[in-house]
Amino acid sequence: MQIETPPTEKPYDKPEGERRGIVIVNTGDGKGKSTAAFGLALRAHGRGKAVKIFQFMKVPSARFGEHRMFEQLGIPIQGLGDGFSWKSQDLDHSAELARDGWEKARTAILSGEFFLVVLDEITYPLIYGWLPLQGVLETLRERPKHVHVVLTGRRCPPEIVELADTVTEMTMVKHAFKAGIPAQRGIED
Numbered sequence: 001m002q003i004e005t006p007p008t009e010k011p012y013d014k015p016e017g018e019r020r021g022i023v024i025v026n027t028g029d030g031k032g033k034s035t036a037a038f039g040l041a042l043r044a045h046g047r048g049k050a051v052k053i054f055q056f057m058k059v060p061s062a063r064f065g066e067h068r069m070f071e072q073l074g075i076p077i078q079g080l081g082d083g084f085s086w087k088s089q090d091l092d093h094s095a096e097l098a099r100d101g102w103e104k105a106r107t108a109i110l111s112g113e114f115f116l117v118v119l120d121e122i123t124y125p126l127i128y129g130w131l132p133l134q135g136v137l138e139t140l141r142e143r144p145k146h147v148h149v150v151l152t153g154r155r156c157p158p159e160i161v162e163l164a165d166t167v168t169e170m171t172m173v174k175h176a177f178k179a180g181i182p183a184q185r186g187i188e189d
Contacts, residue, residue, distance in 0.1 A: 021115075021147040022165035023140055027123065027156035030170030031188075037118045037150040038066055044148075045075050049115035053077040054105045056098060056153075057084055057121040065186055080104065084124075098125035102135070112144035123153025126160075133157055 024040070026033035041051045053070065055062070058079035070077045080101025081094060088094045102125070109117050125131045140149060140163055151160060161167050177183065 020145050021143065021149070023160075023163060024148070024150045025156050025161060025164045025167040026150065026152045026170065027154060027161070027167065028170035028172075029154060030172040031175065032170050033152040033154075034066075034120050036168070036170075037120060037152050038070075040148075040150055041070075041075060041116060041118055042073075044116045045073060050113060051075050051116045051118070052108050052114045053118040053120060054101060054108070054122075055079045055081070055120040056101055056125050057081045059083055078104070081121075081125075095125070095128070095130035098128075098130040101125075102131050106135070106139050109139055109143045109147055109149060112147060114147060116148045116150065119149065119151045121153045122151050123156045126153075126157055127155050133159060136160070137163060 024037075026036050038053075041053055044051050053075065055077065058064070059082055060079040062079045067077055067079075078101075081097050082088055105117065105119055105122075108114055122131075122136070126133055126136065137159055140160070143149065151164075156167075
């Protein structure tokens with residue numbers, strides 16, 4: 001490990017631009033995409049801002065740790081799918097659920113009612129061709145000026161990456177699952 005001297009001067013100038021809603025993308029093969037988005041949701045909620053979370057691959061009846069906590073806090077979280085594609089009994093139905101879910105998310109974004117809208121795992125219905133990319137891009141461009149949107153999932157389409165204000169790519173360095181350790185409740189749910 002290399003020891004560094006802590007900076008003694010601020011390493012950046014304060015931006016002079018206007019405050020406005022931003023589009024944030026968390027993508028890549030590493031862990032933490034949804035977790036980071038949920039952290040932003042908690043941060044916004046803690047400031048008294050209205051937040052809505054849509055999960056494109058989770059079932060509406062999902063009871064993962066985040067669902068239990070967000071319900072306790074009064075943050076609306078909605079599962080829109082029927083699980084990951086390898087669990088689906090009918091991919092045409094999965095695509096239909098994604099389209100119906102997108103309409104709900106689109107309405108929430110364009111309503112201006114929410115400070116932050118999280119589109120968790122939206123990249124999957126996009127890359128599977130279940131959602132039209134152009135419709136998502138148009139909604140992101142046309143959203144009210146104060147609305148922030150976070151999109152998560154692997155292989156985010158480059159058109160969304162280009163449109164986004166902030167993009168973070170999570171890189172897997174090492175993963176317990178690959179070492180034969182199963183997913184842990186409270187860590188990966």
